[in-house]
Ligand code: SAM
């Protein structure tokens with residue numbers, strides 16, 4: 001029987017939202033997310049589909065109402081559709097959403113809808129082919145655009161574009177990306193780059209662009225109004241005159257949002273991260289493999305980890321304190 005009372009931390013924040021990373025692998029190598037040469041986890045190191053389901057079920061029993069599937073690229077994980085079908089049947093789970101780079105959506109949008117995904121976020125940082133290649137290293141813009149069309153055809157609602165904005169790379173496209181979202185009645189969030197994992201493609205302190213600057217660029221073209229609209233994530237939204245589109249700002253660097261954080265992350269190798277910007281983790285994989293029949297041990301570890309959720313992150317763009325890359329964290 002789902003409960004809503006169990007997952008509260010020492011700062012009184014109720015945790016209701018799990019970001020579930022189903023793989024650390026990806027068909028892209030985005031410059032802000034990964035280094036060019038990555039070593040990925042082995043199959044055995046990752047949780048199996050059965051284990052991902054088993055742990056998620058316990059989360060939902062303890063009061064999680066929203067799960068977002070992420071990675072790495074969740075759509076490269078084999079068995080993803082069967083995992084989604086089983087998760088979507090969990091009593092107490094109100095939303096099952098997905099964050100994807102979009103490259104495989106042309107084939108998978110409809111099956112994802114049929115399996116039970118309720119909403120999709122698609123990462124799209126540029127509408128220019130050569131720049132797309134430069135930012136993603138291995139991706140093709142047209143594949144993603146085809147995927148976005150498939151999402152529209154499959155009749156998904158409240159689709160969102162996520163764009164990480166890097167000064168000198170794609171800050172000239174802030175309004176073009178908004179137009180792209182507006183034309184399709186999508187929402188869009190602009191994300192400040194976080195210092196996760198050590199990269200060599202650029203120095204983050206030079207590409208940093210705050211949400212305040214992004215908002216100013218948008219205000220030159222649109223009339224923006226602050227709203228209380230929320231989707232359970234960290235975006236702060238504004239609305240636009242004569243448009244259904246909401247524009248969100250995810251500002252982990254310029255505007256700390258930890259006091260209202262309602263999320264935890266499970267990495268694909270079963271490490272529970274109660275905060276994206278801290279190194280503390282709880283090894284749920286070892287627990288579930290050691291005590292597959294005694295879920296009480298898992299429940300108790302999970303509650304303790306959430307109770308001890310750190311108060312806040314302390315990101316510093318001059319340093320990479322968190323060596324874990326975003327693909328291994330579960331974005
Ligand atoms: N592969 C999927 C995708 O790209 O949407 C899901 C995983 S990805 C890690 C999730 C989100 O994290 C994406 O929107 C991506 O742009 C964002 N991201 C990756 N590295 C980041 C970083 N260093 N700072 C801020 N956002 C980042």
Ligand code: SF4
Nearest residue numbers: 026028030033072101
């Ligand atoms: Fe892959 Fe997503 Fe990271 Fe890009 S942001 S490398 S698509 S996991």
